[in-house]
Structure formats: structure tokens, C-alpha cells
Amino acid sequence: MIRSHFRQQRIFAVTIVGLLCSLCSYAQQNQLPLIPYPNKVVPGRGNFTFTPQTVVAGNDFFSNEKLVLAELFSKSFGKPLPVKKDYPGIVQMNLDRRITDPEGYKLTITTQQITLQAADRAGMLIAIQTLRQLLPADIESAQGGKNKISVPAVAIEDQPAFSWRGTHLDVSRHFFTLDYLKRHIDLMALYKFNKFHLHLTDDQGWRVEIKKYPKLTEEGAWRTLNNQDSIVMSRSKENPDFIIDPRFFRQKNGREVYGGFYTQQELKDLVAYAAARNIEIIPEIDMPGHMMAAINSYMFLSCDSTSSFGKFFSTPICPCNPATLDFAKDIFTEIMDIFPSTYIHIGGDEVERSHWERSAACQDMMKREGMKTSAELQAWFINSMEKFFKEKGRKLIGWDEILDGGISSSAAIMYWRTWAGNAPNEAIKNGNVVIMSPDNPFYFSEQPDKNSLPATYNYSLIPASIAAKDRNRIIGGQANVWTEYVATEQRADYLYMPRMTALAENLWGSVKNYSSYMRRLDAHLVRLDTMKVAYRMPDLPLLYNYAFIDSMLVDVRSSMSNAQIRYTTDGSAPAQSSPVLNKLVLRTSQRLRMAAFKPDGRRGDIFDVAYNKQPLAQPAPDPAKPGKGLLVEWYNRSFDSTVLITGKPDREFTTAGVIVPKDAETAAFTMRYRGYINVPTSGIYTFYLTSDDAAVLKVAGREVANNDGMHAPKEKNGQVALQQGRQLFSLDFIEGGGGYTLRLLYSKDGSEPKEIPAEWFSNF
Template sequence: MKIKHTITLSLFLAIIFVSICAKAQQAVVKYPIIPYPTSLTPASGNFIITPATRIVVPGNHLFTNEAVMLNRLFANSFGKALQKSTQPVNHSILLKYDAAIIADEGYTLSISPKQITIAARTPSGMFMAVQTIRQLLPANVELANAIPLKSLSLPAVEIKDEPAYAWRGMHLDVSRHFFSIAYLKKFINVMALYKMNKLHLHLTDDQGWRIEIKKYPKLTEEGAWRTFDKNDSACMKRAPDNPDFALDTEHIIHKNGKTLYGGFYTQQEMKGLVAYAAARHIDIIPEIDMPGHMMAAINAYPFLTCNGENKWGDLFSRPICPCNESTFEFAENVFSEIMDIFPSKYIHIGGDEVDRSDWAKSDACKALMKREGIKDLPALQSYFINRMEVFFNQHGRKMIGWDEILEGGVSKTAIIMYWRGWVPDAPVKAAKLGNKVIMTPGSPLYFDAIPDKNSIPAVYNFNIIPKGLTDAEGKNIIGAQANIWTENIPSEKRADYMYMPRMTALAEVLWTNHPDYDSYLQRLDDQYARLDILNVHYRLPDLSGFLQSNVFTDQDTLSVSSPLPYLSIRYTTDGTLPVANSTLLSKPLIITQSQRIRLAAFKPDGTHGDVYNLQYDKQSLAEPETVAHVSDGLICRDYKQFYKLAALIPDTKADTTFIAKTISVPQFAEAPAFGLKYRGYLDVPQDGIYSFYLTCDDGGTLKIASREVVDNDGLHSAIEKNGQIALKKGLHNIALDFIEGGGGYTLKLKYSLNGSAPQDIPAQWLKN
């Protein structure tokens, strides 16, 4: 009897579980909202909107702007806006003030077949509700001048929603490459769709000054333009294979016999953009980076340096001089005009990557340090930063700086933007001191890092609160943002590709803070049609079913499933780029000889996603080596120098040599840049085709049995590359070289056998 009851109970629980999962699946399909609301309760039926439906808005005009934003969607759909009313009417859309909603951006949304009620305490909360409705409506509501519809349908639902974090930001560097006002408006519109609320504009750097300052006109007359630099040239070299790397021609001019790249925003243009963002409840935070990264300004006004010179140091450009009053006069004049343009209570001063060597040689700096009791150069930088913060505070503004401003001491009122992932205690230290912290570590939140299949899950699974903080200290972490540095992003299309769709993952982490990755992926599929209409040149979902380097002993099969139903997979075998009329991969392709295959997914309009270059090599199984005696672990040689390529690490005597029981960056590695050489044997347990997955930040190469398996070399962010090799059971020599250029400290090696799931290399395989 007990057994029967147990079986019956188990079956009952299984049925309940399947039912819950099915309902959750239906909810995802029916309510494909990103970021997912804090609380969503499905309901039955739909509310039908017709041109006769009215929008009821309180007479106090609190939500007038939000009603306009909502009505714009209906005007697109019906060819005219819905009529508004201040008095309740049947079958209407009611915008309602609710003092009981505590969160500034919180709202409730009730949709039934008879009524839509949206309640909020603030306009920002009401706007967030409008974005939820926007995503529940069909994607074509984004289209102006479309063929008018007779009706729209919204699914019944009860939503209570508010954000987990106050700072939900995106950063865009407009200095290295310039972006039009029209593009920034599109960027803001997409941010608003996903409830992001902070746009950090990096307006100045060595490569260009992008904002008009009337007191110093040469900042834009000269500082906004340049001849093509090394980054421009590198991008142009890549353009033939990928047109997204071509510089936007609207930012190229011909003047005085020179071809110049650049541009700037007038104060009037930027004020218009600020107003556009404010209507969408997005705060634009300007960054004027000081005291480093100021070459564009120093070229125009040489008095800003300690010695009148402007050149590159070992790593960074020479900074402005914090020891001359003329520097502070300049800085205060610039920021006064910036404050007139940007009403944000936040001003970003940068403060990162400063070459202080000239300060040590300056008589003015020596005198200032003696007079003020400043002990070292980091403290001298803090003197500059702290003095500027006083100026900001006097004008009702709060200062943000990159985490380097902690080094010489900083006030508790400064806001720290943490980016240096190799200094993990920086945000913990700042939060414990009482400073507010914005998390933006390079991995995974530098969206200029080349995206791959791991990029979206890395963002989605990012922990906003670092380890080592109490609950009270954790409240000093006010949110996060993703940064887009544009040295290698020369066009608006390339910028779209780099930030979308991974921005949607960050949006959900920051708003909902209750990760459900499988649900998110289902809802993400529903977003692509809307992004197409919004003209966002997003990165298509990854293709799978292959590696970059594939081997086989007899034959292999290439089979690729389309990640979206409207994509077609096309390929070439002659080395040319696949185009819209290339051969369609409609069934598995049998491969019997060594060859190179290039393939890509194509949208119906002929545009395509990433081009995958697949190498197939026919190999015999590599014979194992006979070794008299082996010990556990690999021999690792550590070279404490900077290398641009792992291939450049010499075979000379290393600085240190040790036995490594795992393949990873050693915990004791402290040098900002170094190279590692792992040597020994891999003891594989059986014959087969072995796949290896090498993730490096910066670069690395892998050879096994004297065959090249993975080439992931170069200075880059954390990227996984993979390859295969045919091995017989036994010992095979392994050579893995790795370089760290400063910042990433990431080295991982996984394997799979005959197509199994990737897993870590077992320690017992590593021998020397």
C-alpha cells in the first residue's frame, strides 16, 4: 500500500510540475517582456483597442508626456491618435495616480477585457508602464505611416513592477568615433524600450573633443578633427570583408588639402538631445575626462600641460597639469558650460589611466606638494579630483570617476565607477568606505569586446553585488552599466551589432534581479522583429553544430539549424564570402576531404550575420609517445614582460618556473603583463576526435601532438576559440602559450570527446 501511495503521489506531483511548466511557457509566449516584470499574473481574455477607445488622463497634467508617448503607438497603428478624456469612460485606457506606489519607477498594470488601468506615483513610473504595453503590442506599432489597422489586442494580465537597481546605464564613447544626433536618438529610444535610464556620453578623449565650449572655440575647431589614425586604418582594412567597419562618410571632410575625420555637437544640438532623453526618462551624464586623456584639448591649448608638450608616454598620453591655477580656471570654465547644457545631477570627470611622470619633474608640482603636504603622485591626482568635486558640489552636482580615483584617497561623496576587473577589491573597498558604486567591469560589461556565444549568458549571469559586502554595504552598489568604447567601432551599424542584443540581458539583470535564462531566451526571440522595424543592426543569434577547426578520419557531417525561422544558412567552398544567392545549406552536408567552408545566416532582406570560417582537415589518429617516467602536472614558465602575441614569448630562461596542476592564470600572478608557457603531456584515456575550447584574455595558442589545434592569439578581451585533433589513447605532447597584456587574467581550457558536452581538463591528464 505504501508503495502504491508513493507512486500515486509522485505521479500527482509530476503532473502538477508539468502543468506549472506549461503555464510558465504559455506566459512567456503571451507576455514576451524584457525586462520581465517583478510580478506578473496571467489572466483570461484580451482588451481590444479600436480608434474609438479613449485614453483617460488625470486633469492635473502629471502624466501628459506619458500619455503622448502611449498615444504615439496608437497613432502609428490607426493613422490617428486616440481621443483623450479627463473623465472616466467605459472600455478605456486609464492613467491613474497612486500615492501608495513607493518606488519612483514603480507601476501597476491591470488589463482586463473591459478596462486597462495603469497606476503610478511618478511620471517615470508611468513611462515604464508604457514601455511594458509597448512590448505587449505587435512590433509594427513602431512604424509611422503604416497601413492603418482596425484594432489592436492586449492580453489580460496583472502586473506589479519596480526596478531592482536605480542605475541602469549604457555608455557610448563618441570621441574615438563620432555618432550623429539622429543615431543617439535611436539609441535612446531603444534604451527606453528596455527600461534603461542612464546614458553616459564619453565626450572627450585624445582622439577628439566632441562638445562645443564657447569660451574655448579651438577645442572643436581643431580638437574635433583628425587625419586618419591607426584605429581608422585598422577598421578600413577590415571593411572589404565586413562593410560595418567602413567609416561613416558623413563624418569625413576635406579641408586645406587634407582628409579629416570627426565632428562635434553644438550646445543647441546637445540641449535638444537632453530634452529628447528627458521625455523618455533617461538622464544623460556627460564625461569630460581629466586629468588624462586630454590630448585633443592640449593640442589646441598647450598651456594645460606642465611643460607645454603634448606626447604619448609609455602607455598613455601626457595629462594636464594639476599644479597651475590656469588649469583649474580652464576646467571650471569648461564644466560651467557643461552644467548649462546637461541638467543631470551627475558629472563624470574620468580620472583614469593617467601618466603622471611629467608631474614628478615639474617645479610647480614640487612646490604644490610641499605646500599642501602631498606625499606622492597618486595623492596629487586626488588633489585635482577632490578640488574639482568641491566645484561640482558648489553647483549642486555629484561627481563620478573611474575607480582609479580611489588610489590617492577620495571623499565619501564621490561616486565610483568600477571597471578594472583585475582590481577586484576596488568596489568592495569603495562600498565599505561609504561611496556609492556603479559596476561596469570590463568582463562582461565592456560591449566593445567582440561578442561570441558566451557573451549574452556572461552578462545575464553577472552578479551586481561583489562578494565581501554586508547587506548594508551592498546597498552602496547602486547599479551597473555597459560601456561601448569605439576605437574599433567606426560606424553606427557596428555599434548596433556590438550592443544589441546583449543590452537586453543587462536590462533584465538590473530591473528584475531574478534571473531565468531559458525564459529570457524565449522572450528575446520575440524582440528581433521589433528591432528590425527600429532599424537596429543587431547581432544575429549564434549558429552551432560545428567548430572553427574540425578534423575527421573518414568523413564528417556539417548540419546547422537556423536559430530563427526566417533565417537561411548559405555557404561557399571556394574561399569567397557567402552572399544572398550562395548555396543554401538545406540538409546535412557530407564532408570527405579537407576543405574550407564559409557560412552565414541571412535575413530575408539579404543582410547577414557573422561569417563563420570553418576548416575541415582529414587526419589520422596521432600516435602516442613512449615516455619512461612522468609526474603529475605541466611545467609552466612565467615571463614577466609585455608581449603583443603569444607566439612572441621567447624560449629563453623564464623569470619563474613551476608545476601547474591546472591550466589557468596562477593566483600569484601579479605583474600587469606577462607570458606563460605550459609544456608537458596530455594523457588521453581513449582513441577519438578530441575538441578543445580555449578562452583567453588576452591571447593564447594550443598545440597537441605537435599539431596546431587552437589559435586564439593577440591582445583582446575574453574570447573562446576552438579546434579538434584526432588522438590515440596515451601520452601526447602539449604546448599552450598564453599572454596577459594587463586587465583580463582569463585562461580556460575545456575539452569534449566525439561530440560530448565541453568539460574541464581532468588534472590526472596533465603530465610532465
């Protein structure tokens, strides 16, 4: 306590500072359970208590929004709150034109009244979601019988930093019910997303009714199972989330096919459902590539009336055929009748232009139009469609490939190719707006790991290379779920959540504090449980590969207080009948498979962990003439796995450490690092290997981290017992094409992971 009789000003000042720091720390530790966290929060004293008689009233401009708020209480009270028109209600919705952002709002809660203020319906809907998050989690479940619900007193002023806060779902590879789409929209609204990018067509399926071309859904919406389904079915042996949804199979022409589609009326109803929650649905009809579902039904769309998968991508439609352009315009005319969105997504990615280069008609057209490359032909098609969109009062949006060959400045660019890192700058220089949707870390269809949440939360939406005057050209970001290997709603939930919450806070633009976010996330996992969302459970604090010398205590705890860890030793998947892990002592090498289980039986990820009893590895003999750095064998090609690396390397050179040459950033290549690592003291060393794609690390001839196979960036780690001195070191790395990721860190005795000093490395 600060007392007035303090004699020295200095003591007084120091005490004030100490008190403020304590209050600051208290505020951080006791933040309200809100995601995304508002820009300005002033805690009050006490609580406001709702009863079934609490009246919702206010400006009639918000008549629909009053009903939305009143309905929040139906499951708890058994009925909505009463709504009055122009009534001095206890819960008041006011129109405030002084709020400049259409999604901005003010929320004031005292012990006696709640006031929500906004200048637009969008802002009021977002204010309601903030209030919803302050309500107890069980507000989301049907229970009835309650007569009181309290929320804390607080004053909030808030608005988003970015206007595009999106999620994406591919319903083409695997199909999803309208009920699931609505439930996803509800989650989006809860976390203040406002754009739902619906990927409706691709090679594997056409999901939207087009009345002028009925075969698109009569034939194109159905397919036999493919090689991706085979992988899904293999994974389903241990994880029921991969069991292909049986609701989408049917008999057609004497064979079983998979698929489905949405009628135009169903999609119009979905658009209205989303709009009532401040969410705009952005339809994507991907062309000129990714169009086999259409070409197979209307073969005139391809240049040679054939359809197949090439080395990289599928047969595209033929822009040199006037009928193709007419077809595209017909499609988008009906799409625009369904979707009133400002933007229509044309895709424009991954086009196998070699088909056009072999087409006499396309070569004639290119010569006639003065085009020198097939990229210019693709640009001609995209620009023709963009002109058509403008005539219809719409705007075109496409993946960043549409920059190739030139694009109008009025189009929007969705950046996804991390290996084309300059694309946002190129787009801005061209006058385009940009939506950040990088494959790493915003492709949520990639298997998440312990790094996924912080990577999503901390990703910088505005690249450092963007000049201050141009930063407003980055209008937001978006997470994408591609469904080649996502066959169920449960799997989609798992991939979205809880990463969506991290993205929500990133996109909202409030002051970031990851530790605070993680504390607040705990309350949201309870809410998601209540909402029956099959989110990914938190990672167990594990390495993939442990080393010990005499014995080891295995004592693993989940961050979820109500979860139990169960394990097996025979290689089978842990089940709820498996033994509970409780301070297991190992004295011999052992492989354990373990997973967290919630009381309802839901299982988290399975972790395969090796515990290796091993003596300290003895140092290797010193080479006659040791050199600095590591030797590298370089191959101008990739392999599917490190075990398949063979043949004579194309060149050899030396690097200072685990470094990839800058000129290799976009090529497919293979590198084999060889040499020594000179460890300064004896003990158990942990190495953390992150790679995209394959990488395998061995130290002292022992495999430490196996990150083999083609995959997005992910970390594998492991330990090895090493005697002080020079130890053999080998690392194989394969980049299959695109932007590479390769990073190796180490730690010892529980220290934080850090870079390996260059002076530790030497070669033969």
C-alpha cells in the same frame, strides 16, 4: 483533472503537486514576451482590443504620459488614440501614492479595460513600455490602415531592483548623429534603462560646444585619420559596417579631416528628448588624462606646453598650473548649464602621471602640500573638482582609478577594472556608492561571441564579498561602447544588441531564467527587425576546428527560422550569391567560410571553420621518469603574439594543470606549458580554450585551438583525433597586462564541456 471522489489523501496531494508542476512548466514555456521580465505576473483570460476610437484618459498628473501612450498607435492607425482629461476612459492612467518606488507601476489588462498605476511619471513611462512590448511588433513600423490591435489580459506589479541602469556611448573617437543618439535613447526606454552616459571628449575629439573656449570645437573636434582608422578601413573590405561614415569628413586648411560636434542647444534638446523618456543623460568630460584634443588647442594646459602619446597614455593636463583649474571649472560650468543631471562624470582614468613627476612646478606643489606621490596629486585635483561640483549642487562620478590617493565619500565610483577586483569593496568602505561597469562582460565594444549573452545576463552585480548591510551601496550597472573601432551606427547597433536586452533583465533584478529569456528574445528580434536595428544575429552552432577520420556531414542550421547559411571554399567572404549550405559531405580536409543571411540580405558574422581529416594520433613514447603535472616556462614580460616568444625563460616550475599562479594576476607575463595529456579512450576530443590575451593549444603536435593576439576574454575551440594513451601537450599563454583569463575545458562524443582531470597531466 482532480475529482472529489478520490479516496486517498495521498493520491489527492500527489495529483495536486503534479498539476502545479505542470502549470509551473506551462507558465515558464508560455511567458509573455517581456524584457526585462516583471517581478509579478498573473495571466488573465482573453484579450483587450484597441481600436482607433479607444480613449486614453485618467489623472491629469499624467497628461504628458497619456500623449506618449496615444502616440504608440500612430503608425498602425494613422493617428494617435484620442486623449481626454478626467474622462472615464477605457485606458485609464491613475496616480497611486501607495506605490513606493518612483519607477514602480501596476498594469492591469482585462477584456474590457486597461489600467496603468504609478506614483510618479517615471513609473508611468515604464508601465507604457511594458504595454508597448505586449503590442505586436509591427506597432513600430509605419503601415496604417489597421483598425484593431490586441494585447493579452494580465495583471502586473513591478519595480526595479537597481536605480542606475545605464548605457554609455563614446562619441569622441568616432562621431554619431543626433538622430542616432535619439534612436538609441528610444531603445533604452523600450528596455527600461534610465541613464545615458555620453562620453563627449577624449584625445581624439572634443564634441561639445564651449563658448568660452571656441577652439575646442573649431580645432579639437577635427582630426586626420589615425592608426585605429587604418584597422577599421582594413576590416571594411569584408564588412561594410566598418566603412567610416562619409558624413563626418570635410576639407579644413587644405586637408581632409574627420569629426564633428554638438552645439549647446542641440544637446539641451537631446536632454529634453531623453527626459521625456525617463532617461537622464550623464555627460563625461574626461580629465586630467585623455585631454589631448583640448591641450592641442590650448597648450598652456600641459605642464611643458607639449602634447604626445607616451608609452601607455597621453599627456595629461597640469594640475599644478592655477590656470588649468580655472579652465576645468569654466568647462564644467557650461556643461552644467546644458545637463541638469545629478551626476557629472569627470573620468579620472588612465593618467600618465610621469609628466607631473618630471615637472618642477608639480614637484614644488607636492612638497608644499605634503604629497609624497603623484597619485596624491591626482586625488588633489579630483577632490578640488568634487568640491566645485558640490558648490554647484552636483555630484561627481569617476572611474575606479579616482580611489587611488583618496576620494571624498560623496563621489560615485564606476568600477571597470576587473583586475582591480577589490575596488568595489574599497569604495564601499570609503562610503561611496558604486556602479558596476566591468570591462568583462560590460564593455560591449569588445567583439561578442556565443558566450557574451549568458555572461552579460548572469553577471552578479553585487560581488559575494560585499556584506549584506552594504549591498545597497551598489546602485546598478552600465554597459559601455568605446568607439576606437566603431565608425558607423550599424556597428554600434551590432555591439549593443541584443546584449542590451540581457543587461536590461540583469539590471531590473527580476528572477533570472536564461532559458526563458532566450525564448522571449526571439520575439524581440522580430521587433528589432521592424525598428531597423542592425543587431548581431545569433551565433551558428559551430566549432572553429573539426576533426574527422573518414568523412563528415556538415549540416549547420541557424536558430533564426528565416535565415539561410551560405558558404565559400576559396577564402572569400560569403555573399548572398554564394551556395546555400545543405548537408555537405566532406571526404578530404577543407576550410569553409560561412554566414547566415536574412531575407533582406543582412549577413551575420562570418565563421572560418577548418575540417581536418586526420588519423588517430599515436601515443608518444613514455618518458623514462614521468612526473605529475605540467612543466611551465615563465617569462616576466609579454609578447605581441605566441609566435614571437623567444629567449630564455626567467624561471621554470611545475603546475598541476593549466593553472596561472595567483601572484601573476596583475602583471604582464608569458607562460609555456609543456608535457603530456593521458587520454583514457580513443576518439575525437574537443577542447575549449578561453583566454585574455593570447593562447594557442597543441595536442599530439596538432594545433587544436588558436586564440592568439591581444584581446578581451574569448573562446576558441577545436577537435583532434587521439589514440588512447599519453599524447604530447603544449599551451602558450600571454597576458599583456591587467587581469588574466585562462581556462581549458574538454568534451568527447557530444558531452558537456568539463575540467580536465589533473591526473591526466604528466611531464618529461
